[in-house]
Amino acid sequence: MTDAVLTAASTQVLAERRRFRMLRQLAAHRSFRIGLVLVTILVLCAIIGPMLTGIDPTAMSIRFRFKPPSARFPFGTDQYGRDILTRVLHGGRLSLSIGFSVALLSGIFGALIGVAAGYFRTLDPYVMRSMDALMAFPAILLAIGIGAALGSQASSIVVALAVAYVPRTARIVRASVLVIREMEYLQAARVSGAGDLHIIVKHVLPNSLAPLIVQLTFVFAYAILAEAALSFLGIGPPPPAPSWGNIIAEGRDYSVEAWWVMLFPGLAVSLAALGMNLLGDGLRDVLDPRLKVET
Amino acid sequence: MAEQPLLSVENLTVQFRADAGWVTAIDGVDFSVRPGECLGIVGESGSGKSVSALSILRLHSPRSTRYASGAIHYGGRDLLTLPQHRLRQIRGGEIAMIFQDPMSSLNPVLTIGDQVTEPLRQHQGLSARAARRQAIELLDMVRISDASRRIDDYAHRLSGGMRQRVMIAIAVACRPKLLIADEPTTALDVTIQSQILALLRDLQREIGMSVILITHDLGVVAEFAQRIVVMYAGRVVESASVAALFERPMHPYTEGLIQAVPDPDRDVRRLATIPGNIPDPSTQIAGCRFNPRCRHAIKSCLAERPALIDAGAGHFARCPPRIAMGRIA
Numbered sequence: 001m002t003d004a005v006l007t008a009a010s011t012q013v014l015a016e017r018r019r020f021r022m023l024r025q026l027a028a029h030r031s032f033r034i035g036l037v038l039v040t041i042l043v044l045c046a047i048i049g050p051m052l053t054g055i056d057p058t059a060m061s062i063r064f065r066f067k068p069p070s071a072r073f074p075f076g077t078d079q080y081g082r083d084i085l086t087r088v089l090h091g092g093r094l095s096l097s098i099g100f101s102v103a104l105l106s107g108i109f110g111a112l113i114g115v116a117a118g119y120f121r122t123l124d125p126y127v128m129r130s131m132d133a134l135m136a137f138p139a140i141l142l143a144i145g146i147g148a149a150l151g152s153q154a155s156s157i158v159v160a161l162a163v164a165y166v167p168r169t170a171r172i173v174r175a176s177v178l179v180i181r182e183m184e185y186l187q188a189a190r191v192s193g194a195g196d197l198h199i200i201v202k203h204v205l206p207n208s209l210a211p212l213i214v215q216l217t218f219v220f221a222y223a224i225l226a227e228a229a230l231s232f233l234g235i236g237p238p239p240p241a242p243s244w245g246n247i248i249a250e251g252r253d254y255s256v257e258a259w260w261v262m263l264f265p266g267l268a269v270s271l272a273a274l275g276m277n278l279l280g281d282g283l284r285d286v287l288d289p290r291l292k293v294e295t
Numbered sequence: 296m297a298e299q300p301l302l303s304v305e306n307l308t309v310q311f312r313a314d315a316g317w318v319t320a321i322d323g324v325d326f327s328v329r330p331g332e333c334l335g336i337v338g339e340s341g342s343g344k345s346v347s348a349l350s351i352l353r354l355h356s357p358r359s360t361r362y363a364s365g366a367i368h369y370g371g372r373d374l375l376t377l378p379q380h381r382l383r384q385i386r387g388g389e390i391a392m393i394f395q396d397p398m399s400s401l402n403p404v405l406t407i408g409d410q411v412t413e414p415l416r417q418h419q420g421l422s423a424r425a426a427r428r429q430a431i432e433l434l435d436m437v438r439i440s441d442a443s444r445r446i447d448d449y450a451h452r453l454s455g456g457m458r459q460r461v462m463i464a465i466a467v468a469c470r471p472k473l474l475i476a477d478e479p480t481t482a483l484d485v486t487i488q489s490q491i492l493a494l495l496r497d498l499q500r501e502i503g504m505s506v507i508l509i510t511h512d513l514g515v516v517a518e519f520a521q522r523i524v525v526m527y528a529g530r531v532v533e534s535a536s537v538a539a540l541f542e543r544p545m546h547p548y549t550e551g552l553i554q555a556v557p558d559p560d561r562d563v564r565r566l567a568t569i570p571g572n573i574p575d576p577s578t579q580i581a582g583c584r585f586n587p588r589c590r591h592a593i594k595s596c597l598a599e600r601p602a603l604i605d606a607g608a609g610h611f612a613r614c615p616p617r618i619a620m621g622r623i624a
Contacts, residue, residue, distance in 0.1 A: 122358065184400040185410075191352060192387030192414040192465060202413070206404045 025286045032282020038275030042268065046092030055083050057090040058240045066258045076260035078251060088264050091242040095224055096272065098158055098243070102223035103216045105162035106169045111212060113166065114173025115200055119181060128174065131167040139164035139222075140229055147235045154237040161226055165219045172215050176208035210287040217280030221273040228269050244269050300368075301505050302351070302390075302473055303327035307365035309350050317361060318577045320346045321529040324365070325603070328473065333499065333506040335516030335537075337552070338526035341573045344509045347526070348475050350375075351507075352386050388418040391466035395478040397458035401450035407434070407461055408446035414468045433464040436501075437494060456487035460494065467498055474499070475507045480515065492519055513556050517541060522609075525549045528574055528584040531603060535610040545612030547589050583613070591616070 026032050050057070061081035069076045075084035117127040134142065143160040150156030180186065181204070189199050224244070230236045231245025232252070239246055244265040251261030307324045310317040321343035328334045336344045349355055351367055351374060367374040369390070374382065391414075394400050402410060411433055412426035421429065427446070434442035437460040450458060459479060466474055476495065480488040496519065499506050508519055516523055516537070523540050525533040525548065533546040544550040554567035571588040574580055583601050586592040593616055603613045612618060 183402075184394050184396055185402040187354065188392075188394065188400050188462065188465070189402075189413070190354060190386065191392040192468075193383045193385070193417055194387075194413070195383060198417075202405070203402050207402065209404075 022286060026282060029282040029285060031278040032286070035275045035278025035280070035282060038271055039279055042092060042272050042275065043096060045089055046096050049089030050086065050093070053083070053086045053089065055086045057082065057087045057242050059083075066254070068258075069260055075264040076258065078247075078258070078261045079254060084247070084261060084264055087242040087247050088244065088268055091244045091247055091265060092268060094154060094237055094241065094243040095227055095245065095269070098154060098161070098227045098237075099220045099224040099272070099276075101158045102161040102165060103220040105158065106165040106219050107212065107216045109162070109166045110169025110215075111173050111205070111208075113170040115177055115204060115208070117170065118174040118177025119196070119200060119204060124174075128171075131170050134163070135167040135171075137164075140226060143226060143230060144233065144235060147230060152235045152238050154243075157227060157230060157236060160230075161223050164226075165222065169212070169215055169219065172211050173208050176211050177204055180204050180207045210284065213287060214280045214284040217276045217283065221276040221280075224269055224272050224276075228265075298329050300327035301330045301332075302367065302369045304347065304351070305366050305368065307347065307350060307367065308363040309346055309355070310361045310363050311355075312359040312361075313577065315577070317363075319363070319529060320576055321350075321526075324526070324529075324531055326524045326531060326534060328505045328507055330472070330505055331499075331503055332522065333508060333520045335520030335523045336507060336509045336526060337511060337513060337516055337523060339511055339573055341528075341576070342526040343529040344511075344526050345477055346529075348392070348477050348507060348509050351475060352390060352392060353377075353382060354392075384418070387414045387466075387471070388469050389471055390473045390475065391469070391471040392475040392477065393459070393462045393466045393479050395481050397455050397462055397482060400462050401453075401458055403450055406447050406449055407453070411446070411461065411464050411468060414465060418469045429468075430464075433468055434461070436467075436498070437461070437464045439464075455483055456491065459483060459487075459491055463491075463494065463498070467502060467504070470502050471504055473505045473507065475509070477509045478511070479508070481510070481512075488515075495519070513552060525552070528580075529576060530584060530613065531611075532585065532614070533610075533612040534603075535612075539608065539610050543610075545606055545610065545617050546585075546614045547591050547617070548585050549612075 059082065064073070064077050064081035065079055067073050067077040067081075073083055073085065075088060077083055078087070113127060113131065117124045137145075139161075142164045143157070146160035146163055147156055150159060186199060186203055189203055194202070227236060227243060228245035228248055231243055232249045234249065236245045236249065237243045239250065247265040248262050248269075251258065255262050304324060304326050307321060308319060309321045310319050324343065324347050326334065326336070336347065338344045346355075350362070353374065362375050365375070369385070374385070377385070401407070408427060408430055411430040412421075412423070415421045415426040415429055416423070431442045431446055434445060439445055439457060439460055445453075450461075453461065479495070480491050483491060492515065495506065498504075508516060510516055520537055522536050523534065524531055525540075525546065527548050533540065533544065533549045535545075540549065541553060544553055548569070551567070551569040555569065557566055569588055574584065574587070580587065582595070582597045582599055583589070583592070586596045589596065595616065601613045601615050603611050604615060604618050605611055606618045
């Protein structure tokens with residue numbers, strides 16, 4: 001009796017140790033590390049940064065218009081004399097949360113739609129043809145349309161971008177579900193009496209999770225870029241609240257005289273996109289147990 | 296001998312949707328399994344043995360499959376008309392199944408333990424801890440060494456033979472009354488094959504379950520089964536006890552199969568073969584479906600569909616001319 005308890009306890013420990021192995025592999029993955037560092041820095045800056053500088057990102061000052069980067073204004077100031085550093089830090093909050101929300105929303109709906117289409121084959125033609133119809137519009141154009149219809153505010157940008165990226169995500173999920181549903185382990189699960197829901201939750205979703213997560217890191221990156229593009233085109237989150245996109249948009253008229261207004265938010269956007277992409281690559285390599293090397 | 300069969304398939308006809316209407320994959324198949332017995336189903340690829348097996352648990356895609364006639368009696372019910380939720384209780388609980396390819400029968404993202412405990416939790420409602428303990432016992436039972444460690448491994452760390460053992464552990468987890476083994480050793484090499492068969496035999500004895508063993512390897516059934524059903528082109532052509540079938544095959548097809556087995560004691564340059572291929576299920580063949588390949592075909596073979604005839608002592612064959620000859624002799 002105590003023996004059985006003992007072995008049960010020791011196998012529990014072993015199981016936990018194996019869970020950690022995935023984390024160790026991630027930690028050893030170079031591009032994942034770089035991506036993680038980049039993203040972490042940007043996220044921390046967005047969270048803590050505004051508290052540290054203690055400056056109002058919308059406070060204007062005629063005296064300090066278009067000051068180039070200096071000790072007092074490390075990133076310079078814009079046409080209203082607002083501190084670019086503060087605005088970039090604040091803008092990060094908005095841009096990153098838009099990116100995150102878009103990734104989350106398109107992940108949830110993409111997974112639902114993709115699994116429905118891939119698993120229940122009768123639904124497939126209807127679901128996927130409507131996804132194709134959505135996909136026929138360029139993502140930005142679609143987002144412009146939806147954003148314009150919903151009015152320019154952060155939440156409508158999120159909805160617009162999510163609608164634009166759901167079809168792509170659904171497609172990827174569907175493709176992996178199509179492969180998984182032919183696997184004998186699904187047949188085996190059905191033989192042991194599992195129902196559709198159980199099979200989807202326990203077998204189909206976990207197996208399609210790796211490509212989905214990887215796709216979502218890219219959606220995150222695209223969403224940040226697209227937010228910038230939409231703001232640039234004038235349908236992003238409205239000023240004066242800063243987002244990376246609308247700082248760039250406001251700076252574009254003065255890009256020759258005051259390059260710093262566009263440069264720093266632009267750098268932030270690029271670094272965020274790069275970081276998420278590297279993160280995604282690393283996750284893809286490690287998450288898939290079939291690619292795992294024996295240790 | 297007059298024991299009630301555990302499961303009996305009667306006059307089962309299964310059709311699949313094809314481009315040009317419905318194609319009959321198996322046509323009026325009958326067989327039964329008695330409690331504790333091992334029934335072998337043999338036949339070449341495309342003869343309908345797997346289709347019959349999958350039909351027992353209604354595992355064909357419902358959209359493209361039609362059970363045109365017949366019944367599958369099990370425990371006083373017909374599995375073909377059983378409501379879905381009742382069927383799910385039988386699957387894995389009372390009737391379990393293992394497949395040909397152990398490499399893809401295990402989910403790569405779940406640990407062995409997750410998959411062995413699944414039927415235990417599903418059918419017996421065990422707690423996670425109790426299921427785990429029992430899973431370790433099951434892995435021990437299928438002779439996986441160091442089971443308490445292996446249980447947390449993923450499938451890719453196991454060899455083909457080990458994976459088939461895990462599949463067997465999953466299948467027998469709820470001590471089923473019937474195990475359907477669809478070519479369980481085809482994908483394995485010969486030494487592993489005999490280990491797996493020995494394991495199946497021991498488990499069968501221990502649990503007292505019946506086994507339906509589907510294979511195209513006559514050697515495997517000869518060793519393992521008590522009775523054999525030979526299928527050809529979607530029909531049962533012969534069924535008999537192992538001894539009777541090997542000593543006195545009635546159907547020319549069975550005879551051909553037995554002659555095609557290499558015999559190490561005889562020096563034979565060329566193995567006997569059966570000329571031709573199994574017909575495509577969509578082609579219509581009048582009379583006996585084997586007649587284009589049969590050396591003994593006579594006029595009546597081309598015209599009338601032969602019936603499965605009792606040749607005495609539980610030996611059935613679908614070849615009236617041969618049986619008539621046998622009676623005279």
